[in-house]
Amino acid sequence: MTFDPKERFFNFIIHLQQEICACIEDVDGAEKFIEDAWQRPLGGGGWSRVLTNGEVFEKAGVNVSQVHGDLPDLLKGQVPAQSTSFYAAGISLVIHPKNPMIPTTHANFRYFQVTDSQGIILDQWFGGGMDLTPYYLFEEDARHFHKTLKTECDKHTRGFYEKFKLWCDDYFYNSHRKEYRGIGGIFFDHIKPDQELSGERLESYIYGIANAFLPAYLPIVKKRLALSYSSDNKVWQEIRRGRYVEFNLLHDRGTSFGLKTGGRIESIFMSLPPTVRWEYNHTPKEGSPEWETLEVLKKPKEWL
Amino acid sequence: MTFDPKERFFNFIIHLQQEICACIEDVDGAEKFIEDAWQRPLGGGGWSRVLTNGEVFEKAGVNVSQVHGDLPDLLKGQVPAQSTSFYAAGISLVIHPKNPMIPTTHANFRYFQVTDSQGIILDQWFGGGMDLTPYYLFEEDARHFHKTLKTECDKHTRGFYEKFKLWCDDYFYNSHRKEYRGIGGIFFDHIKPDQELSGERLESYIYGIANAFLPAYLPIVKKRLALSYSSDNKVWQEIRRGRYVEFNLLHDRGTSFGLKTGGRIESIFMSLPPTVRWEYNHTPKEGSPEWETLEVLKKPKEWL
Numbered sequence: 177m178t179f180d181p182k183e184r185f186f187n188f189i190i191h192l193q194q195e196i197c198a199c200i201e202d203v204d205g206a207e208k209f210i211e212d213a214w215q216r217p218l219g220g221g222g223w224s225r226v227l228t229n230g231e232v233f234e235k236a237g238v239n240v241s242q243v244h245g246d247l248p249d250l251l252k253g254q255v256p257a258q259s260t261s262f263y264a265a266g267i268s269l270v271i272h273p274k275n276p277m278i279p280t281t282h283a284n285f286r287y288f289q290v291t292d293s294q295g296i297i298l299d300q301w302f303g304g305g306m307d308l309t310p311y312y313l314f315e316e317d318a319r320h321f322h323k324t325l326k327t328e329c330d331k332h333t334r335g336f337y338e339k340f341k342l343w344c345d346d347y348f349y350n351s352h353r354k355e356y357r358g359i360g361g362i363f364f365d366h367i368k369p370d371q372e373l374s375g376e377r378l379e380s381y382i383y384g385i386a387n388a389f390l391p392a393y394l395p396i397v398k399k400r401l402a403l404s405y406s407s408d409n410k411v412w413q414e415i416r417r418g419r420y421v422e423f424n425l426l427h428d429r430g431t432s433f434g435l436k437t438g439g440r441i442e443s444i445f446m447s448l449p450p451t452v453r454w455e456y457n458h459t460p461k462e463g464s465p466e467w468e469t470l471e472v473l474k475k476p477k478e479w480l
Numbered sequence: 481m482t483f484d485p486k487e488r489f490f491n492f493i494i495h496l497q498q499e500i501c502a503c504i505e506d507v508d509g510a511e512k513f514i515e516d517a518w519q520r521p522l523g524g525g526g527w528s529r530v531l532t533n534g535e536v537f538e539k540a541g542v543n544v545s546q547v548h549g550d551l552p553d554l555l556k557g558q559v560p561a562q563s564t565s566f567y568a569a570g571i572s573l574v575i576h577p578k579n580p581m582i583p584t585t586h587a588n589f590r591y592f593q594v595t596d597s598q599g600i601i602l603d604q605w606f607g608g609g610m611d612l613t614p615y616y617l618f619e620e621d622a623r624h625f626h627k628t629l630k631t632e633c634d635k636h637t638r639g640f641y642e643k644f645k646l647w648c649d650d651y652f653y654n655s656h657r658k659e660y661r662g663i664g665g666i667f668f669d670h671i672k673p674d675q676e677l678s679g680e681r682l683e684s685y686i687y688g689i690a691n692a693f694l695p696a697y698l699p700i701v702k703k704r705l706a707l708s709y710s711s712d713n714k715v716w717q718e719i720r721r722g723r724y725v726e727f728n729l730l731h732d733r734g735t736s737f738g739l740k741t742g743g744r745i746e747s748i749f750m751s752l753p754p755t756v757r758w759e760y761n762h763t764p765k766e767g768s769p770e771w772e773t774l775e776v777l778k779k780p781k782e783w784l
Contacts, residue, residue, distance in 0.1 A: 453754060
């Protein structure tokens with residue numbers, strides 16, 4: 177395979193991290209990101225940026241990593257037999273706003289490559305996506321988010337939005353609660369260049385959709401940040417954040433992969449919400465805004 | 481096997497639930513337990529009792545369940561091949577005090593039996609234990625807890641405390657953090673009657689150790705409940721409660737078994753703390769009381 181986007185992709189995510197952090201700081205107006213560089217003992221490392229206790233954002237983490245080395249046992253059997261080494265780079269972010277009227281969001285874009293002992297690429301793929309988790313549902317926000325994603329997807333390959341939207345609903349499912357984590361977005365994994373979709377076109381799709389994160393999310397933040405909220409609204413947000421923790425620790429394959437392959441704990445758990453509650457058998461009153469959110473989380477919806 | 485403690489054990493745990501709840505209410509002085517009865521669609525059910533927002537206890541859950549039915553797929557291969565049905569009964573509790581100077585505690589006692597199509601018992605065992613999770617360590621409390629357990633264990637079979645103490649340390653380990661959940665206690669599973677230990681002696685050990693829960697824990701609560709604490713102490717408690725959540729969702733086999741076999745979610749998650757925090761890269765100052773607690777959680781200690 178002559179297609180090798182490793183350096184371009186890494187360059188792209190480093191710049192995207194800069195841009196996202198700058199925009200988040202700008203909207204927040206009070207707090208700045210701090211950065212921790214970390215090294216993976218077996219090869220590579222990353223840069224974790226975290227903003228905490230801001231005016232708008234209670235906790236925002238934007239992590240970039242680039243790791244490589246001997247193929248972990250966990251991956252053997254999933255890649256060509258002659259593979260000896262791997263390379264993975266990605267950007268991953270989770271933003272937990274303070275105001276419960278603003279949804280939490282998560283986005284992730286990653287590139288993966290395995291090589292043989294000569295350094296020849298034997299397999300490679302992209303994965304990623306982004307999704308929205310509202311505590312109080314404003315349907316126009318859900319539509320704006322999905323519309324932005326569909327518009328970008330359609331620029332590249334028709335059908336990607338529809339396929340990746342279903343994949344997202346399917347992935348972010350708290351099966352033990354019979355609830356979806358949020359109102360979805362797009363999710364995809366193991367997307368490989370093939371005869372229909374060249375590496376170059378796939379790469380340009382990834383950049384396009386990753387660049388759509390800010391226009392998909394920021395307008396929602398700006399629209400809702402001045403809304404007032406009560407302490408009861410905050411309690412509801414913290415209870416729902418508990419479901420976010422449940423998903424990430426019980427079901428998320430990314431978290432599980434990170435933990436099993438010796439990723440940096442504090443970077444993996446940057447996604448966990450700052451303050452969380454578990455109240456026994458909390459059940460919103462029928463017809464309340466909380467109940468309405470829950471109803472929507474019971475079954476994925478077509479937003480467009 | 482003629483030994484069949486099913487009815488006696490169930491009777492015992494129902495009474496123990498009563499007694500524990502009464503003592504907890506008595507110490508709390510403000511709040512009472514509420515009870516929810518629930519049914520398992522495939523057979524059996526339980527009684528969950530929860531006390532929340534008390535004066536002393538922020539959340540205390542004491543759950544009794546008795547479930548039975550066709551052998552779940554999950555257990556096939558672990559029990560004799562002719563087994564067709566199972567019966568399980570247990571009491572499980574987690575107590576989260578408000579004051580960070582009082583440790584959280586967990587206890588669990590269970591009896592398991594599998595039978596063939598004629599109702600003949602093919603295999604049976606007991607499991608259980610109790611452990612302590614301090615936020616601020618008072619060594620005399622840890623010693624009192626362990627001493628109470630050892631004294632009771634030694635009444636029945638010498639060596640049980642030593643063996644079950646190691647098992648407990650081994651079990652309640654947050655491997656991803658390289659930290660123990662707390663300062664241990666005892667833990668045991670699949671303890672079956674055999675030639676050395678008759679069913680009757682084993683049963684009497686279980687009752688003895690379960691009855692030791694209140695004398696092991698309550699004196700610690702009473703000794704620490706009037707201690708003053710700061711909002712920083714509370715933040716530290718909430719951060720450590722995050723580790724409790726991580727253990728229960730990532731590593732606890734009981735939680736995982738409950739979720740996989742269709743247990744009642746709200747009863748399984750009664751163990752989760754009421755308010756929890758995840759702060760990025762929180763690191764206590766060397767020499768601080770928080771740091772001292774962490775040091776002890778890095779390596780199991782002999783308390784006696």
